[in-house]
Amino acid sequence: MSQSQLYAARTNIYPRSVSGRFRRIKWAVVVLAYGVYFLLPWLRWERASGANQAVLFDLAGRKFYLFDLVVHPQDIFWLAGLLMIAAYLLFFVTGLAGRVFCGYFCFQTLWTDVYILIEHLLQGERPARIRLAAAPWSAGKIARIGLTHVLWLLMAFVTGLTFVLYWGDAPQLLGHFFAGDAPFAAYATTLFLTATTYVMAGIAREQVCTYMCPYARFQAVMFDKDTLIVSYDEGRGEGSKGRSRLGRQLKTRDARAEAGVGDCIDCGYCVQVCPTGIDIRNGLQIQCISCALCIDACDTIMDSLGWERGLVAYSSERRVTTGEQLRLLRPKVIGYAAVLLLAVGLLAWSVAEQAEFDMSVQQVRQPIYVQLSDGRIQNSYEIKVNNKTNRLLTLRFRAQGLPPGAELDFGRFEEVSLQPEQRLRLAASVRLMPDEFDGHSHPFELVAEPQGNVGIAPLAHPSVFFVPQKEPGR
Amino acid sequence: MAEQNQGKAVQTTGHAWDGDLQEFNNPLPRWWLWTFYATVVFAVIYWIWYPAWPVADSFTKGIGTVTYQRDGKEVTTHWNARAELIEEMQTGSETMKQQAYLQKVAAASYDEIVNDPDMMAFTRSMAKVLFADNCAACHGVGGTPARIGLYPNLRDDAWLWGGDIASIEQTIREGRNGFMPAFGQVLGEDKVEQLAHYVLSLSGHAVDTAKADLGQAIFQGKEGGCYYCHTESGKGMASQGAANLTDAIWTVADVPGAADDAARINAVEAVVRNGVHRQMPAWSGRLDDTQIKLLTVYVQSLGI
Numbered sequence: 001m002s003q004s005q006l007y008a009a010r011t012n013i014y015p016r017s018v019s020g021r022f023r024r025i026k027w028a029v030v031v032l033a034y035g036v037y038f039l040l041p042w043l044r045w046e047r048a049s050g051a052n053q054a055v056l057f058d059l060a061g062r063k064f065y066l067f068d069l070v071v072h073p074q075d076i077f078w079l080a081g082l083l084m085i086a087a088y089l090l091f092f093v094t095g096l097a098g099r100v101f102c103g104y105f106c107f108q109t110l111w112t113d114v115y116i117l118i119e120h121l122l123q124g125e126r127p128a129r130i131r132l133a134a135a136p137w138s139a140g141k142i143a144r145i146g147l148t149h150v151l152w153l154l155m156a157f158v159t160g161l162t163f164v165l166y167w168g169d170a171p172q173l174l175g176h177f178f179a180g181d182a183p184f185a186a187y188a189t190t191l192f193l194t195a196t197t198y199v200m201a202g203i204a205r206e207q208v209c210t211y212m213c214p215y216a217r218f219q220a221v222m223f224d225k226d227t228l229i230v231s232y233d234e235g236r237g238e239g240s241k242g243r244s245r246l247g248r249q250l251k252t253r254d255a256r257a258e259a260g261v262g263d264c265i266d267c268g269y270c271v272q273v274c275p276t277g278i279d280i281r282n283g284l285q286i287q288c289i290s291c292a293l294c295i296d297a298c299d300t301i302m303d304s305l306g307w308e309r310g311l312v313a314y315s316s317e318r319r320v321t322t323g324e325q326l327r328l329l330r331p332k333v334i335g336y337a338a339v340l341l342l343a344v345g346l347l348a349w350s351v352a353e354q355a356e357f358d359m360s361v362q363q364v365r366q367p368i369y370v371q372l373s374d375g376r377i378q379n380s381y382e383i384k385v386n387n388k389t390n391r392l393l394t395l396r397f398r399a400q401g402l403p404p405g406a407e408l409d410f411g412r413f414e415e416v417s418l419q420p421e422q423r424l425r426l427a428a429s430v431r432l433m434p435d436e437f438d439g440h441s442h443p444f445e446l447v448a449e450p451q452g453n454v455g456i457a458p459l460a461h462p463s464v465f466f467v468p469q470k471e472p473g474r
Numbered sequence: 475m476a477e478q479n480q481g482k483a484v485q486t487t488g489h490a491w492d493g494d495l496q497e498f499n500n501p502l503p504r505w506w507l508w509t510f511y512a513t514v515v516f517a518v519i520y521w522i523w524y525p526a527w528p529v530a531d532s533f534t535k536g537i538g539t540v541t542y543q544r545d546g547k548e549v550t551t552h553w554n555a556r557a558e559l560i561e562e563m564q565t566g567s568e569t570m571k572q573q574a575y576l577q578k579v580a581a582a583s584y585d586e587i588v589n590d591p592d593m594m595a596f597t598r599s600m601a602k603v604l605f606a607d608n609c610a611a612c613h614g615v616g617g618t619p620a621r622i623g624l625y626p627n628l629r630d631d632a633w634l635w636g637g638d639i640a641s642i643e644q645t646i647r648e649g650r651n652g653f654m655p656a657f658g659q660v661l662g663e664d665k666v667e668q669l670a671h672y673v674l675s676l677s678g679h680a681v682d683t684a685k686a687d688l689g690q691a692i693f694q695g696k697e698g699g700c701y702y703c704h705t706e707s708g709k710g711m712a713s714q715g716a717a718n719l720t721d722a723i724w725t726v727a728d729v730p731g732a733a734d735d736a737a738r739i740n741a742v743e744a745v746v747r748n749g750v751h752r753q754m755p756a757w758s759g760r761l762d763d764t765q766i767k768l769l770t771v772y773v774q775s776l777g778i
Contacts, residue, residue, distance in 0.1 A: 472731075
């Protein structure tokens, strides 16, 4: 080849359908994921105050509603915990069982599956689709392919619109959306997600995994010799002379063994069902998303021949090369599992043990103290309180750990009532005549006590009272 | 690489260097090239829409525009981030919320504001900015000037001109003229010293009692006439802006900062000798009624 091509046209992939264990699991995941994703915004939830939507990310109100949990901006560290858990979960699962996320749970895989289903329903099985693609344009071809794209776009639109419904009251937002007076962000997001869903799941498909996705690349570095991979049993499949079709003399395993031919009948089913268009018999490849459809395909063939399953199966590099047993419990996996459990436990504890209200106390630093007309020293404080319950909360403040004679002044707000979910900033000061002018900051606690029999524990926040080094004027 | 594809030799670029050095060719997907063309198209649209190319001492303005209010008039300018920020600050949803709250505070009475924790919190954060823009140059960002003698400290509990809402509002609105005549020429150095001893004794400082007694006679007699403004007890008079001399607060003489008794006497003597002339300008022409209201509440609340 004298003139090489720097750019290659895409080779279209027309995956054949298959049924089997893993396909059933994958459909179950699709049904579950779609059920949750598309129905969740419509689930109503009774709350004493706030939105009545079970899951709502209220950006304008700066609150995330998750069933009975309301997440406030100051709880943002939970997000850090959640992301850490997601990362450890990915490390754990990938170390143990390879690209499980890619094959079973990634939305690229889920949506592509559904898009291929639509394609299959309208254009038929793989050979029919290949024929249709090669056929000259006709009214029938335009209708079939056009309808496929219309359904894809519709699916993409519903996907994008549903995402938007998580960020506002779903029924109301939907009404506004079609009346044309929803916020610009709602239309922009829907349009963007419609476009990306259509392009990614309809057109780009496996190229997203091969060329765009960073996970596909870095998951490979978490593999070790014992990680589960989808692999072809080369010894059994190839025999000593390689694979061969079911020829006249090669119909039984005994005959094939005699001829030195392996169990693989080279039917190509495993290649045809592959959504990324690879041949698993060539070994582990970067394109493989571990969807296990080739296992289902090969199992189907082996079953029909009456031969034992497992020519293509979940295995590990060690097992493929040495034939040793799978070793699932390894220090790395156990370590990841331990860290994962710890992170989940900490997050759950933090969520369960969150206070019903919170308070922060900040000493005013400018000026750090002031002398009053009677000679006492005054420090000022800025207090923020936040009622996280959905009841009226009345708080009364007192200081703890100050010398006798110290005066705490909240102006008119020694006792304040906070509406459900209300935040409030208050100013307070502490005045006292120090026994000794020592130039030190003296710790004390500001205590907020809920009034009435509400069963909420008081909160104490540490702060300091600064005494100057020398009494002013003396 | 060749190994991985089992026998299917990977293409090379077809060129050999140094006899045997060849380069594999794994062709890029063609759509990847299209994304490059797409960025080119994007760049052209960008040039047309936004300011982009330098031309001589100017630049291409683009056809995008931003419209905002300047001094009550609508201004339309070529797209730029600064104008867009101004527009956002004039019409953004947060601005609308702030305006609504501002109107609520403007309509409320002083009594309603100081008794409502929510309105107080709003007032404090709004007025903090007003204070920093207009007042902090003299009174300090936190309401405390850099040192005693410059301007009154607004954080303590002493008020030269009265600490009630009405007095503070009047102070801000109309300004104040703080004046104490210079007594150095009139009384002479000895009497100035005697007065200083007496004044310091009022707030419990250790002084020469003989001198202080002489000072008291000057203070409360016709000679000094100090009591006209500071009253006989020395507790001061808000209508004159005359300081209370019996408390621990000093606004002109830096007594708290003085190192020893002599320095304290010197500090007070200087004030008696030279008098005081301080002025706070009137703000009614520069701030609107709502701003003055916010500042009044804020300044009063600084004492807490």
